[in-house]
Amino acid sequence: MFNDIGPLELVTIIVLAVLVFGPDKLPKVIQDVTRTIRKIREFSESAKHDIREELGPEFKDFEFEDLNPKTFIRKQLDNEDLGLKEIRNGFDLKKEMAEVTDAVHGRDSDTSSSSSSGGRIDMTKKPELPDRDDRPPFDADAT
16 A cells, blocks of 8 residues: 655654644554554455355456456456467567558568568559459348
């Protein structure tokens, strides 16, 4: 809870607490604060327990931390079933950006690196137009 408070900040908080509440009332204030925090934690844990009971046995491994979008996405990307690690490890963003930049500027990039990817796509060419005789297939369900 207080992981990011440094020693100087802690000393400042203690000095301010002594000045505001006085040395005679400070222990009582600390007890009241800790009691309130304890009650809030108990209420939170009982609410979590009640929600898990209401969800049923199919959600027995449900964690409330998974509701955080960052945690959910990180957990899904680390999932081995999807094979996303191989895709992520096989994708070189710098190389891809260099190829796109070279294609936009009309320069030839390193052909040895592009031959391993199965050939380089020339992005400067315009797409070929189909012949006038080529008609798209007729789809009776679409009309």
